[in-house]
Amino acid sequence: MGKCIRQTVVGVVGLAAVVSVAGVQAAPPDWSKVPAKSVTLFYPGQSTYEWLVGPEHKKNAYKKVVQGEACLSCHEGEEADIGKKTATGQRLEPNKLDGKQPVIDLKVQAAYDNKNLYWRFQWKTKNNYPGSAYPFYRFDGKEWKKYGAPRLDKEVQEGKQPAVYEDRLTIVLDDGKVERFKAHGCWLTCHDGMRDTAKVASEDAVKANPLLGQALKKTDVRKYLPSTRTDANASWDKTKSPEEIAKLKAAGQFVDLMQWRAHRSNPVGMADDGYILEYRNFDEGKNMFSSNLDKEKKQPKYMFDAAKVGAKAIGADKMRDLKGPQALVPGQSAVPFDPAAGWKEGDLLPQYYVNRADAKDSAADNSNTKGTWSNGTWTVVWSRPLDTGHPEDDKILKAGGAYTVGFAVHDDNITTRGHHVSFPVTLGLGVKADIEAVKTK
Ligand code: HEC
Numbered sequence: 001m002g003k004c005i006r007q008t009v010v011g012v013v014g015l016a017a018v019v020s021v022a023g024v025q026a027a028p029p030d031w032s033k034v035p036a037k038s039v040t041l042f043y044p045g046q047s048t049y050e051w052l053v054g055p056e057h058k059k060n061a062y063k064k065v066v067q068g069e070a071c072l073s074c075h076e077g078e079e080a081d082i083g084k085k086t087a088t089g090q091r092l093e094p095n096k097l098d099g100k101q102p103v104i105d106l107k108v109q110a111a112y113d114n115k116n117l118y119w120r121f122q123w124k125t126k127n128n129y130p131g132s133a134y135p136f137y138r139f140d141g142k143e144w145k146k147y148g149a150p151r152l153d154k155e156v157q158e159g160k161q162p163a164v165y166e167d168r169l170t171i172v173l174d175d176g177k178v179e180r181f182k183a184h185g186c187w188l189t190c191h192d193g194m195r196d197t198a199k200v201a202s203e204d205a206v207k208a209n210p211l212l213g214q215a216l217k218k219t220d221v222r223k224y225l226p227s228t229r230t231d232a233n234a235s236w237d238k239t240k241s242p243e244e245i246a247k248l249k250a251a252g253q254f255v256d257l258m259q260w261r262a263h264r265s266n267p268v269g270m271a272d273d274g275y276i277l278e279y280r281n282f283d284e285g286k287n288m289f290s291s292n293l294d295k296e297k298k299q300p301k302y303m304f305d306a307a308k309v310g311a312k313a314i315g316a317d318k319m320r321d322l323k324g325p326q327a328l329v330p331g332q333s334a335v336p337f338d339p340a341a342g343w344k345e346g347d348l349l350p351q352y353y354v355n356r357a358d359a360k361d362s363a364a365d366n367s368n369t370k371g372t373w374s375n376g377t378w379t380v381v382w383s384r385p386l387d388t389g390h391p392e393d394d395k396i397l398k399a400g401g402a403y404t405v406g407f408a409v410h411d412d413n414i415t416t417r418g419h420h421v422s423f424p425v426t427l428g429l430g431v432k433a434d435i436e437a438v439k440t441k
Contacts, residue, residue, distance in 0.1 A: 175403055
């Protein structure tokens with residue numbers, strides 16, 4: 001049993017199984033022979049694109065940004081300075097968070113062969129536990145109610161909910177087709193109107209928007225590219241038509257976005273796969289994670305398998321207990337929910353369940369990603385096919401190719417902009433770049 005539990009914690013999936021599922025021969029490199037690059041991720045606060053192109057971005061910097069000048073041409077080596085100002089609430093942060101680190105040092109290694117790109121990442125977590133928990137449903141004696149939330153949420157700041165959210169590692173990648181991504185990286189995608197920005201769009205306003213509300217049925221604004229908007233400021237509500245956006249997508253003018261998630265993908269050895277265009281979309285197909293709420297019956301769909309993991313639910317005091325189960329994986333740690341199982345007040349079940357077999361099509365391309373946490377450090381090893389076979393929502397990588405990437409780490413029970421991010425970094429597969437992937441056989 002002990003072994004089985006540890007597997008759900010660190011997400012160890014037999015490599016042989018992964019290889020046969022992916023149909024691609026995975027031969028990860030000897031990482032001790034691949035140089036590590038240190039990338040300084042810093043806390044960005046509310047530095048949205050609108051802020052960067054507005055007069056508060058001082059000393060006429062904003063005019064240069066409008067003209068396309070790269071962030072790094074002025075801010076090289078300033079990551080720690082900027083991070084200190086934002087993390088301490090001196091600049092761009094109305095909701096200062098206790099103990100927020102200004103920077104995270106992300107160690108990045110990259111290699112490739114004829115089939116795959118291989119990444120290895122390492123970073124230290126602020127807490128002495130990995131963020132492998134996700135908010136729960138809690139039984140209050142009668143009903144299952146939401147329990148736990150990300151640290152920037154009002155209810156957590158007011159002490160009404162505990163801070164609970166999964167750790168994440170995000171890669172955004174472009175092949176040169178997105179104008180200005182090389183100069184401005186992630187900031188191109190981050191806008192006023194999004195959740196936790198200075199000017200969050202109301203649900204009603206989003207629902208009334210012809211693209212986001214009416215065509216896409218969204219209720220919030222998420223990352224988007226300026227090319228999908230009609231005005232010079234790339235305002236969230238000045239949206240182009242679905243037809244115009246389809247043309248941009250067909251021309252490859254989107255940014256690839258993939259996230260390794262400590263709770264919702266790692267337990268099954270995967271990362272998710274998405275892209276940014278008019279919204280932060282998931283790729284075609286189905287993710288490895290699904291809602292654990294049966295909306296009709298107002299109860300969870302899965303519970304822990306007591307026979308395998310020792311208990312049918314987690315108690316709040318066991319939330320960070322890595323000897324206990326963390327994620328619901330049907331067939332491994334989870335079985336269908338039984339309303340008559342004798343539920344007690346305080347029983348917790350995660351809000352999502354995770355299943356490798358559910359992941360389908362382009363959304364399932366990152367099928368060989370494994371993170372382990374030990375002594376305060378995450379190590380995430382990730383392989384991705386150079387050609388996923390899905391050019392409609394992925395960037396297809398090639399030997400000899402040069403790319404621009406941005407990295408983000410969500411640490412310490414946080415989501416949305418509460419992450420640490422990098423300025424744009426170049427990645428070369430056999431060409432000169434900040435990160436030069438090593439060719440292996
Ligand atoms: C032409 C130079 C220039 C460019 C290009 C530029 N900045 Fe700035 N940025 C500045 C200056 C000057 C400040 C104000 C620094 C101060 O007040 O000490 C600043 C301030 C900031 C701040 C607030 C923190 C601070 O130190 O005040 C952030 C965040 C920031 N810039 C991010 C960016 C990003 C992201 C980009 C790229 C999209 C960018 N900048 C491009 C010059 C530039």
